Amino acid sequence: MAVDPFPFVSVSGTPFERGRQYGATVPSRIRRSIELYGDQLAKLGYDEADKSRLINEFAREIEAFGPHYLEEMRGIAAGAGVAFEDIVMINARTEVVAKARLEKNMPEDAELEDGCTGAVILPERSASGTLIHGQNWDWKAECAETAIVLRVVREDGPDILTFVEAGGLARCGMNAAGVCITANYLESERDFLQAGVPLAIIRRKVLEQGHFAFAVRAVATTPKACSNNMMISTVGGFAIDFECAPDEAFPLYPDNGLIVHANHWVSPVALGKLKDTGLTSVPESVYRDWRVRKLLDEAGEKLSAGDLKNAFFDDFLSPHAVCRPPRPSMSGNLSATVAMVIMDPAAGTMEVAPLPALNRNFTRYGMTGDPAPVALAAE
Template identity: 65%
Template sequence: MTAINPQPFPFVSVSGAPYERGVQYGRAVPERVKRSIGLYGGTLDELGMDAAQKKKLITAFADQIAGFGAHYLAEMRGIADGASVALDDIILINARTEIVAQARREMRKPEAEDDAVDGCTGAVILPERSASGRIIHGQNWDWRAECAETAIVLRVAREDGPDFMTFVEAGGLARCGLNAAGIAITANYLESDRDYRETGIPLVLIRRKVLEQKHFAMALRAVAATPKTCSNNMMVSSSEGYAVDFECAPDEVFPLYPADGLLVHANHWVSPVALAKLKDVGLLGDSFYRDKRVEHLLGARKLTPDDLKAAFFDDFATPFAVCRPVLPNSAGDLSATVAMIILDSTEGTMDIAPLPAHCRDFTRYSLQAPPQALRRAAE
C-alpha cells in the first residue's frame, strides 16, 4: 500500500453449481485474487522454499480438502480457471495460515514470523442485552494492511442449502459471515503447544462448513468435531438468540458461554480447562486488555450495533489498540485493523468499514439487496 485511502470492499454475487460459482468469482475479481496469491506465495519464496517443496506442502492440504468435501476443490478449481491462475495458488490462499506456518517450521525459520498476526477482537451481544432484541455479532480483523486491497464480500446463492455471505480474502471460500438460516461466525488467532503436529482441515474450510449449515447445532458440531492443524478461536451465533465461543486446539475444543448477555474474545486462551491442559504460546501483549476494554465500553446497558462499533473503535494504548492504525511491524510489513465487521443475522446484513482507524465509512452488504453506503460513524 502506497497510501492510506480505504475503499469499500468489492461485492461479488455468485450462483449455480460449485465449479460455476468459482468461475464467476474468479472472473469478477481476478486482480484481487492475484494480489492474494502474491502476498502468500511471496512469503513462501522469502522463506526459501523451492517449487517441489511448495508442491508437496500444498498437495498435503489438497488431499485433506478433498476428503472433507469434493465440492470445495471444485469451487477452488473454478476460481482458478476464472482468474486464470493455478489451482495450487487457490489452495494456498485457502490454507494460508497452515501452509505458511508449516513452511516456517520446515525451513527452520521461526525468526521469520512477523507480528502482524491474524489477530482480532470479537464480540456477540445476546438479545437480552440488545435494544432491538436481536443478536448483534461483530469483530475487528487485525492482519496485514495490504489485505484492505485483497479482501472482498462474497454472496453465494446455493442450490443445496442456505445462501450465505462472507467477508474473505479474494480466492478464499470463507472467513467471517452469516447465512440465510441466521447462523453467523467470526474467528480469531490463538496458538498453543499442540499446533502443527498433524495435518487437519484448514480453518477456512471449517468456517465455510459452518456457513453451509441449516441448523445451529450442526454449525457448532462443524467447529467442535473437525480436526485442525492449528489452534483458533471461533465464535458462532444464531439469530434464534444464542452464541458459543470455541477455543480450539487441533484435537480438542473448549467452549465458553455468554455472561451477562455478552461474549467477548481477543487472542489469548481464557478457558480454565484449556489453560490447565495446554500452553499458550501466542501471548500478544495487547490481547490481555483488548477484550476487557470492549466489555468495559459496552457496560451494562441495552446495546445497539452503533454501540458495538463505538467499542471496536477504541484507541486505548494505540497503536496496539482494539482499533489498530496502519503501522510497520518488525518484518517491515504493514499491520492494521483491516476491517470492522458488524453482522445482523436476523436481517442478513453486514456493515463493514475498511481500515477503521483511518476510515469511519461503512458499507452495508445484504443477502437480499445491493450494497448500500451508510452514514459515517460518529467520531
C-alpha cells in the same frame, strides 16, 4: 492506503460455476492475494516443488472433508486465469505459512501478527431485541486491497454472505439460516502435530449449515492442524465461543449477555491442559478483550450496533489497540485493523468498514439486493 468499499461479488450455480463467476469478477484482487502469500513462501526459501508439496498436503485434507470445495476452487482458478494450486494456498494460507515457518525453524518472534477482537451481543442486551455479532480483523494492511464481500446463492442449502480475502471461500460471515461466525488467532504447543482441515474451510462448512447444532459440530469436532478461536451465533438468540486446539475444543459461554474474545486462551480448562504460545506475537490481546467488554458495559444495559462499533473503534494504548492503525509489525510487515465487520442476522445484513482506524465509512451488504453506504459509522 486504500479506503474504498470492499468489492461485492454475488455468485450462483454449481460449485465450479460459482467459482468461475467469482474468479472472473475480481481477478486482480485474487492475483494480489496470491502474490502476498506466494512471496512469503519464496522469502522462506521455498521453490516451486517445495511449495507444491506443502500446498498439496492441505489439498488432500480438503478433498477428504468435501470435494466440492476443491471444485469451487478450480472454478475460481479458471475464472481468474491463475493456477488451481495458488487458490488452495489462499484457502489454507494460515496453515501453509505457519508450517513453512516451522519447517524453516523460524523463531517465534518472526510470526506474523494475525490479531482480531470479536464480540456477540445477545438479544437480552440488545436495544433492538436481536443478536448482534461483530469483529475487528487485524492482519496485513495490504489486505485492504485484496478483501471482498462474497454472496453465495446456493441450491443445496442456505445462501451465504462472507467477508473474505479474494480467492478464499470464507472468513467471517453469516448465512440465510441466521448462523454467524467470526474467528481469532490462537497458538498452543499442540499446533502442527497432526493433519487437519484448513480453518477457512471449517468456517465455510459452518456457513453451509441450515441448523446451528450442525455449525457447533463443524467447529467442535473437525480435526485441525493448528489452534484457533471460533465464535458462532444464531439469530435464535444464542452464541458460544470455542477455543480450539487441533484435537480438542473448549467452550466459553456468554456472560451477562456478552461474549468477547481476542487472541489469548481464556478457558481455565484449556489453560490447565495446554500452553498459550501466542503472546509473543500479540501481547496486547490481554487488554483488547477487556477494553471491548468494559466499553460495552459502560454503554448501558441495552446496546446497539453503534455501541459495538464504538467499542471496536477503541484506540486505548494505540497503535497496539483494539483498532490498529497501519504500523510495522514485530516481523517488519505493515499490520493494521484491515476491516470492522458488524452482522445483524435478523436483518440479513453485514456492515463493513475498511481500515477503520483511518476511515469510519461503512457499506451495508445483504443476503439480497445491492451494497449501500451506511449514513453514519456509529449511532
